[in-house]
Structure formats: structure tokens, C-alpha cells
Amino acid sequence: MKIVVAIKQVPERDAPIRIAADGRWIEEGDLSYTINEPDAYALEEALQLKEKTGSGEVIVVCAGPERVESTLREALAKGADRAIRIEADDLQSLDTLGVASILAEAIKAESPDLILTGLQSDDLGLGQTGVVLAELLAIPHATIIMQVEPTGAGLKVKRELEDGWFQHVEMPLPALLTIQSGGNKLRYATLMGIKKAKTKELKTVSPTTPPTAPAITLERVYLPEKQKKTEMLTGSPDEIAARVVEKLKFEVRAL
């Protein structure tokens, strides 16, 4: 099976949050970047599928400036066979449709059997690129997938629904899946993987279609007002209990 994994490079989870001067994004100067964690699970699923079936190819695709090559190299080190970077110096100027369009163009050229991606990104969290990509490529998709099982001509996947429910879905290939985080165990990068990755192909392609005007725009970013702070609840046991119940009802929404 030929599998393409679309990955995104995002700021590290504990990156310092400082609003950029134009107020539309955070300062990128001292950010360090890493693979979007849900995409890491998509890559893991692809690698496991390849290992399970014993054949096939895993190609990682990432759109972005040159810095995303480090993330692609990491993916190669974890076991991907090839990598493609789609030149896009300013991802911020594109909306989901714009990003999905350049991904679709590059992926089409590979005509894979299966496309995997994480269910959403850690930075923007729109959670749509995969579905839009499937729509653009006119292939079926399924989201929030826990397990993938190849069945002859197609796939049987396990989809997560709300409140602990699941559902199996059968679908034909080629198809696109967005992978739920935590369904698999991620693997750690190894020295051997890094050394092998040096000899693997990493090619750069440029999108040919000009970007269309974005349908939605991010106008400004700002720090949310409420920062996590411990609120001490005091009073008699009954008073405390009443206040906790209130919190459980309206803030935790557990009642």
C-alpha cells in the first residue's frame, strides 16, 4: 500500500507565547518547532500499516518554509521512506482551503492508496485539512480513526464517536483518514533511524496554482483573560460541597 501522511510543523507545546507586533500571530523568533502531535500518530499508523502488510511505501508531505525539513527528516528517521516539502513560505496567508489545495496538488502526483493525517493541528486546531483534502481529491474519508484494517479492496476502520462509543466503517480505496491521537503508541526517534534518514529522499515541490483569496481571516490574537489559578474554596463542609457542585455543573459540566 502506498500511503501519504500529511504532516504539519507546529510550535513546541511549551513554546513561549508572545504576541507578534502585528497582533495576528505569536513571535516566531525564539520558537522551536516540532511535528504536530496528532500527525505523529498518523505517521505511526502509516508505519504500522506498512509493517503489518510487510510491503508498501510511506511518504510524508509537509507544506511550509525550509524549517519544516527538520520535521520531515524526523519523520524519515522514524521510518518514512520518502519526504516531500511543498514550498510555502507564508502559510499564515492561506486558509484551510488554500493549504489543502497545495497539498492536494502534490499528493495527486503520487496517486497514493491511502492518505493519513492527524485529526487537527496543535496550533490552529481547525481540524479540517484532512476532510477538505479528501473533498478536493474526490475520495472518501473518515475522521477520528482509532484502528485501520485493510480488507481486500478497501478498509475497515474504527471511528471514535462521543461518550465512549465507536463504530466500524467500511470504505473503498483510495481514501483519506484522520487519525485520533493516542490510538497507537508513538515510537521514539532512534540513532539508527536518524542515520538511515540521511540517505532517504527529501524533495521540494512548488505549488503551480496561485492561491485564492482566503475565505476566512484571522484578525488578531490575544491572551485569554482567565489564567489558570487555584481558587481555594472555604466554608463549612456543606457550603464547600454546594460550591463544588456549582463548579461541577457550570464549569466542568460534569453534572
Added chain:
Amino acid sequence: MSGVLVVMEQRSGTWNRMSFEALAAGLDLAAKLGLECTAAIVGDAVQSLPWQSDTQPKTVYAVEDSLLKDYTSDGFVTALEQLIRKLQPGYVLFPHTYQVRDFAPALATRFGQVLISDVIAIHDGPVFVRQLLQGKLNADYRHSSTGPCFVSVQAGSFRAEASSGGSMSMEAFAPALESSTIRNKPGERFRESAQTVDLTAAPLIVSVGRGIGEQDNLPVVEELATALGAELAASRPICDNGWLPMERQVGSSGQTVSPKLYLAVGISGAIQHLVGMKGAKTVIAINKDENAPIFEVADYGIVGDLFEIVPALTKAIQAAKS
């Protein structure tokens, strides 16, 4: 192009309660913009669904077809595309459910649009507020194109008072669907058989630590967990002593959990424990030592005797639930 269309969600004749939150958001937006609000519900034979709100949109369209009985992205996208082309709404709102995440981006793509997903607030403009970087940052989004603006709203962001009363007559909309265009074959929904405790998936966890003193005291906390419908977990010393099975241990040598609520009872919060539960969305801690490290990570802290507070809390929760 005008109006606000709220796409509500049901399954086998049961509302997804987030539907009414989305409706509340839609009505609110429509009122702000001076537009009409309509709603749609997709499925097979959904007209008989009892209306569960005191508020009402102008019209509710029952988008019905036997092919829409079980959810498929292909079916829903095609059906809703036809409805939207007919109604020409300026805004299409959804609850940000798993199902919406599965089809709404594709639906928006059909219109050359992008869904503004998981919105927590709508300000004048309209400006749609979303969270970025796992909630560390808020962002204002604006629709910058002609054509319908697609928006999904986060659970709990818009308040819908539940009501059993009210009724609503629905207008049928019959989309043109062909079974051959539906590529996915969904199976039955199922739950994992609960052989072992899977704390990692539990949305609510009540966790007990050394403060409980002895095994005989455990029922105090067990009752709280039962009242809350939460899984019972523990810190290492409790499992070490064999008071609770090892699989209920949270921490570096046990499970790593990320529930909506983590209620820590008598847990001081050694680092080995904290790393196992730092992903919890809300942490409530009850401990007699006001300097216990658990309070550093807690959202709500209660300093006091757990044997007084926990039974009171259990009673209050039972009362709130009944």
C-alpha cells in the same frame, strides 16, 4: 443571501443536546444581525422528534431520506448542500460535534468556504472567537468572502436551557440522493466491553491518596465516585498496599489520564503522581495540608478533613442529580 441556518443533530430519534446550544448561538446571531433564523435536522423520519426548547427558529427543515438514516459524510454533505443552495443562508451554524467535524469541512468546501470551527463566542461584526495553541491563545476570525459563512460552536459555550416543553412543526425537505454516491458503509455503534479499567478514556475521575488512612475508609470515596459517575483511581501508595488494583494507579508508574475532571482526595501530589494527571482539564483537590503540592496544579482547592467534606459533597451531588 441572508438568514442564519442552524444544522442540528439527532441520532435514532434522540437529540444531541449540543444542538440546542448551536440553536441558541444561531438565534443570538440572527437577532444581532437582524436576520431570520432557521434550523435543519437531517435523518430519516425526524419530524416526530419532540422539540426540547422554549425558543424557536422560524422554520425547521426536516431533511429526510432513507439514505440519511445512518450518518455518512457523503449523504449528509449532498443533502445539506441542496438545502443550503435552496435557502441561500448567510450563516450556517453547527454544534462542534464529532459528526460535524466529519462532514462540515467538506460541505464548506463545496461552497469554496472554510468552516470557522469550535467557536467559543460570537462578537459584533460578526467576529468569531476561537482558541489556539490548546487554549493558550484566543483568536478573532472574520468571514472574508462572499457566500455562506460556516461556523461550528464549542460545547458549553452557548447556554441552552433544557426544556421538555415546546413544540415545533417541521417542514420536510427531500434531497435528491443516490445510494451509489454514498461510499462509506457505517456499521453499528458499539462500546468497548469494559473488562479492564481504562482510566485513560474516563471523562471523570475521583482519585484517592494516602490521606484516606486505611482501606476501611475507602467506601467514603467510592460513594463519591458512584454519585458522580466517575472512575475511581488512586495514587501509588494505595495500590502498593493492595487496597485498590494496580490498574487504577495514576502516575508515572501507572496510567496517564486526561479527564474532564480530576478530583483528588487526600493526594499530596508527588511528582510521580502529577505527571500522570497533568492533562486533566479541571482539577479539584481536597487535602488537609495547605502546602500540599497538589494545590499547585489544582483549579479548585479545599483545605480540610476529607472525612467531613467528601460525604457532604456526595450528598450534594446526589441531590443535584435527582
Added chain:
Amino acid sequence: MLAGALRVVIPVRGIPATTLLPDTTGIHYSATLAEPAGFSSAESVLLVLCVLLSAGLFFWRFAPILRNILRSRPDADFSLRPIGRRVWAFVSEVLCQSRVIRQRPLPGLAHAFVFWGFLAFALVSLNHLASGVRLGFLDPQGRLGSFYFLFAAAWAVLVAVSIAGLFIRRFFMRPVWLGEKLSYESGFIAFLIFLLMVTYLGAFFVDKGSTGVNLLWWMHTLSLLIFLPLIPHTKHLHLVLSPLTVFLKRDGFAKIPPLAGDEDFGLVAGKDITQLISLQTYSCVECGRCTEHCPAATTGKLLNPKEIVLGLRSYLNELGPASETPLLAEARDTAPADAHQQLLSMEAAFACTTCGSCEFQCPVGVQHVPIIVGLRRGATNTGAWEDTYGTKLFLALEKSGNALGLSAMERDKFIQKQQFPLFDGTQEYCLWLGCMGGYDPRGREIIADFARVMRHLGTTFGVLKKEKCTGDPARRLGNDLVFQTLAESGLKAFETAKVQKIVAICPHCVRTIANDWREYGIAPVIEHHSEFMARHRDHLPQQAGESIVYHDPCYLGRYQEIYDEPRAVIAQAGTLVEAPRSHERSFCCGAGGGLAFLGEEPGERVSHVRAKELAATGAKVVGTACPFCNTMFRDALSAISDTPPQLLDIAQLTARAIPASPDPMGGTQ
């Protein structure tokens, strides 16, 4: 009597020795000194044939071993320098038998007598064989000769008694560490040695003219010649190899060698076994000291350091040093048939706390830690080791730069709360927090208290703005990628901040920065807070004599030989109590080698065993000098006792007597 005896000369060439023998005292010079009566040329020829046969058999059996050692991969980092340390190790460990005697005084001394006896006997035996072909060179009438034969006789008595004692110990007392299986070969060899001595001594009492002399002579000769070919494939190979092994062993305790080239990922297969490892595995004498002191082996884990070494030896014998077959049992396509190789397993390798007890104990120069870490490297660097907790740890180190996977902001908050100044070059010390000091609530208490001590002493310090793990757990678990990344980032951080001197509360950090980082650069001087406080002990408050039992952390004691400094600090804070196993023999807390971050251990918890031992001293306080020991004992002490002793780091023990200062920056000096 002695004077009479001294007149006796035997191998005077050409003169039949028997004619010169006096027969007055009843004691004769050993028949081993000369050709026995009527020793014919045929017998000389027979002797030569026997010697050739024995030597031939010896080399026939020894050659494959030698070949395996020589054909193993050369050690890339091997250097004979510093030669002084090697000579000293040879004198102390081989000639003086220090390691043999130190941990098992009685059997150790017995062994030493056998060893010294052998040394003394070397000349006698050589002369014995030479005299068989009439080339004897020791003149019993000469001053040297006459003295030497009696000297050797005295040793013969000691050897005979010792070997008999060792025989009784092995076959009747049967200490568990020698292994369950009785080795009849070693029994037979002991018997041969005994025979060798008895025949030598017996000749003193046998009439020179009798056939008994002939019999003794031949018995003595045959004992020797049968013994020789038995050496290569029994543990007695250590007679030949261990002096060399001790001399050649890698310089530095528990030193993890650098990987050699792009194809080296650690000990994956036979091809990765280096010459030193090969030599060491063949030197193993199977005494079981390593196992006896191993915290994993003694608490029911699969790891048995002796079996790791024997597994490697068995592998080399079966598959050779060029083999591509994986070393670890779990990584093989078919499970190994040999029991030793079965125990050369991943589960065992990852049960090691790297406490270094085995390596410290080993009397023949086996360096277990680099071997076990080498096996882990082979498994981790290739991704063969799949462990939920291990993976979580590596991902945490990759992503967050700390072993706990916490956000760096947590450390920032702590620094702000404590009002620790950032290191800017004006302060004397850079205070290294480490993962425990920066993130763990109790570790933070230790750091905060140590900072108070420094402020009290008027020592200026600052902390780094950003600090990542030293890579210690990754290093010991064999993840060279993560370790290298962290080491390089750490070195750069110190360089950028222009740090000159570092002080840290964690022996693991100190060891890793000072020693393991050297592969990638030179870090500033770093010391452990025990060293710092010991140096300033005169300015630290003297407290009343509460009893404090001190636990030597492996990474401070065995790894860095720091024993006195923490004791000096404790002596200032109370009355020092020694644990039953202390100093070099200290027993691990169970946290080292990355194990603090792995899952639940099978068998008994190492920390509980040690905690019981410490609590049993009756001391009011358990004093620690390592935040990992501290965290292990925190759980263990309360689990083993309802009224456990207090648990305090040496910094806390010191700081508790320092009056609180309202201004955190103000000192009292």
C-alpha cells in the same frame, strides 16, 4: 636437621642423585627435586611426550578462545594511558588480591593463598619438569635452592589447606552465589591442586630409594599436566586471562565508551562485541560477587550480571565474534538453546539500575556497566526496545527536555517564586536545578534549602534561564540520540552563559555533566553540593546530636568516590550513623539507570529493601544526598513503617538550623 638437609644436592649433572642422599633424619628433600630413582631415558621421553600432549591440548582448546578475543572488534577508544593507574590496578587487584579478599575475607584469603602459592610454585614446577629431563636448575644445596624448596613447602601447606577449605565451601556449604549447579570439574581441579601439593609435601617423607618416590613424582607431574588442558574451558581460564584483563580494563568506573562510526549502535550482535568485552567475558571466574551485590538480582528480577557475562561467553563460543545474530534472546528469530544465552535478555538488561556494584566487586576486571548499557544501546538505538514507559520518557526528553514531560514554564514559575537570580556572569556559581530540583515538589525543597545555605554563606549564584535534562536517563537506557542532543544543548547553554563553576544537588547530573558529556565537549567544573558544603563546614551551624543514618548514593559514592564530604556535612547536623552496607558497598535505592521512570518492578522493590535496612539502624533521620534516592525512599519508608524516620537531604539537614531571612537575597554573613 636443617643443616643436614642443606647438604643434600640432587641434580648435579652426571652424578646419580640417590647416591648423595643421606638417610639420617627421616626427612628428605622432595623427590620432585630430582629424577626419581632409576629414572630411565624412556621415562624422560615419556615425560616430554606428556608435556607436549598437555601443552598441545591446552593450546588446542585455548586457540579458539584467543581467536575469538583477537577477532572481536577493536575498542576504538582504547589507550594504555594512564599507565600508572593500570600498574596500580595490577598490583592491588592481581598481586595483592585486594578485590578477592575485601568482600569475602575468609574465602578471599584462602584464594589469595592459593594464588600466592601458585606464584611461589611456578619456579618449583618449572624446575620439576626440567629435572625430568635432567635440566633441573634449582640447586637444593645452594642457598637459594635450599631456602626456596622449604619456602615452597610452606606455601604448599597453605595451598593444600586453603584449597581443601574452598572445596568444602563449594561442595558442602554451597554458597548460593556460586550457582546452583555443582561443577564437578572444579571439584576435580581442586582435587588436582590438592594432589599437587600433597605429592610435593609427601616426597619429604618418602625414602628416596623407594618406588614411592617414583609414584609421587609421576603423580605430581600428571596432576600438573592434566590440570593444564583443563584450564581453557573451565572458569580456571581466569588464571591465564584475568591478570591481563585487570591490567587492560577500560580506564574509569562504569565508563560508557563512545560509539565507533556510523554503523555502531551498541551491542546488537556478535560483531559489536569488542576485544575488551571478549577478554572480560572469558575471564569471568563465576564467583558470583556481581550477582550477590546486585540490587536487581537480589530482589527477584531477571537480571543476573554473571549470567550476562556468561551469556556473552556462550554466544562467542557458539556463534563467534563476527556473527550477525542478535545478542539479546528476545531479538532472536529462534530462542537460544543455551541457558546462559537465554538470560542474556532484554528484560534483564533493562532491569539494571547501573548502580555499579557488580563492576566494583568484580575481582577479575569485568566491567559490567558498559556491557549492560551497551546491550541497552543496541536495543534502544535500533528501536528494538519497546517499552511504554521508556518510550514516554524518551518522547518527554525529546519534546520537553525534561524527564517528567513537564512544561518549561513550570520551572520558570518556580525560579520566580524562589527569586533565584538568573546567571549573568557576575555570580560565582551556576546553580544547576536538574529535573528533580526544577520540577519535583520535594526536589524543589532541596534546591530551595541549598540556595538558603549558599545565601547564608554569602556565596553568589545564579540559575540558567533555560535548562534541559543532562540526558542521564537516556544515556543509561542506551538512547544515544537523545543523550547527544541534550549534552550538546547543555554544553552550549553553559558556554553562552559563560559559566565557570557549577554546583548541583543531584549526583546523576554531576556525573553526567562532568564525565559523560566529555564525548561532546568540556563542561565547566561541576561539584556536588556535598563537596561545596563540606568545604564550608566551619561556617555551617553545628546542631545537637540527632542520629542520622547516611545513605551513599551510587552515583556519588562508587561513581565519584565522594564518601567523606556528605558525612562531614551530616556530622555538622547531628550524629552520623552508618548503614550496614555503606560507602563502596552501599545498596542502591532502585532509581538509577533510568529505572525511576520505568514501570513497576517485578519482585521486591529495591527501595523497600534499602529503606528497611536504613530504618533498622534506629536512626531518627535518613540523610540523603541525591534527589532520586530521596524520592524513592519517600514512598518506601512510609510503606515499610508506620513511624518511619524523617527523610532529609543534606541540604535540608543543614538549612533547618539557618534562621529564616525575611529578605531572600540577604545572607546572615
